[in-house]
Amino acid sequence: MKFSDEARIRVRAGDGGDGCVSFRREKYIPRGGPDGGDGGDGGDVTLVLAPDINTLADFRARKVFRAGNGSAGAGRDRSGAAGADLRIPVPAGTRVTEADTQEVLGELNADNTELLVARGGRGGRGNTRFKSSVNRAPRQHTPGTRGEARRLELDLTLLADVGLLGLPNAGKSTLLRAVSEARPKVADYPFTTLHPQLGVVAVGPMQSFVMADIPGLLPGAASGVGLGSRFLRHLRRTRLLLHLVDMTSAEGAAAPVGNLAEDVTTIAGELKKFDEKLAGLERWLVLNKADLLPEEEAARIRTGLTGELAWSAPVFTISALTGAGTRELAAASVQRLEKLEKEHDSDDDANR
Known part of the structure; x- marks a missing residue:
């Protein structure tokens, strides 16, 4: 599933240092020449x-980035130190546009791994540069020029890493809201989500992934029943599936374990009918709406459901509404994705 992740930042290159006006002054040399x-x-x-x-x-x-300024020149023909360059890491596929002119500056990819977006100012010239046969003691110098400043729009076309599965009203959109900046519509009725929703889940510095929420699935989805049938294909390119299960019944009480097991099995069957490869993706069980049940009741459902399904994959108990357990789920997800990426790289190296 593709979508655009966007960011606006301001970059400022460093200013050049000023040139120096200085004259050589040493013992026995009272009128030395310029040495700025x-x-x-x-x-x-x-x-x-x-x-x-x-x-x-x-x-x-962080939205403002600035490189270092150059130092001013000094006497004894000492040039100022250059300002420190600033190198900003961005993901592959990032398209860079200048916000004011809408000029596309470039795209970062395997063929173009670096893009200069703001050039530093030039250092000014010291008075030594202005010495001539007719001007032996010049007092001219030039100041450093200012570095370029730009407002940039970063645009990245992403593929979803994690897909959310479940029956209508299982709490998928609420979970997406809890762990990302996405704001899908949330309401207490089925089929609130009518279109795929995506959000970027930031777990920590340099650790994030894309989560996709599709409309709820119904029995017969693979054959075209319900809204989710049109969007199952979007999950083919995800790497991990989170299967959300609402632990409560329509009346708000604990749902019978047998009914929950049947729901999980039904969704798994629809995946297999739709696409064997999709059904073979790693799938975790996420038991939602723990805030509506006593802790011991939620634990009983977890034990009973995993036993009836003979479930061996990871299981999480969360409340998407209160956020309980969602941080642990996001952290585990990003760790698993990183491991899958390393395994994929190892397989590529072995096949070369």
């Missing part, structure tokens, strides 16, 4: 491809 050094160049701002990043989530916390 040049200023250092300002640092550049460059976007660089980072294979271990897959979203623009880190740019939500």
Whole structure:
């Protein structure tokens, strides 16, 4: 499933240092010539491809980036130090546009791993540069030029890493809201979600993934029943499925374990009918709406359901509404995705 992750940032290259006006003054040399050094160049701002990043989530916390300024020149023909360059890591596929002019500056990919987005100012010239046969004691110098400043729009086309499955009103959209900045419609009736919804889940620095929520599935979805049938194909390119199960009944009490097991089996069967490969994806069980049940009741359902299904994959008990357990679920998901990525890289190396 593809969608656009976007971020707006401001970048400022470093200013160049000023040139220096200085004259050589030493013992026995009272009228030495000019020895003012040049200023250092300002640092550049460059976007660089980072294979271990897959979203623009880190740019939500930090939006202003500035390279170092160049130092001023000094006497004895000493040039100022250049400002430190700033290299900003971005994921592959990031398209960079200047916000003011809408000019596309470039795209970071395997063929273009770096993109200079703001050039540093040039260092000013010291008075030594202005010495001539007719001007032996010049007092001219030039100041450093300012570095470029730009407002950039970063746009990244993403594939969803994690897909949410479940019957209508299982709490998929609520979970997406709890762990990401996405704001899908949430209401207490089935089929609130009419279109696929996606969000970027930021777990920590340089750790994030994309989660996809599709409309709830019904028995017969693989044959076209219900809204979810049109969107099952979007989950084919995810790497991990989270199967949400509402532990409560329509009356708000604990649902019978047998009914829940039947629901899980039905969804799994629809996946298999639709696509064997999709059914073979790793699938975790996520028991939702724990806030509506006593803790011991939720534990009883978890034990009974996993036993009846002979479930061996990970199981999580959460409340998407209160957020309980969602951070642990997100952290476990990103760790598993990282492991799958390493396994994929190892397989690629073995096949070369």
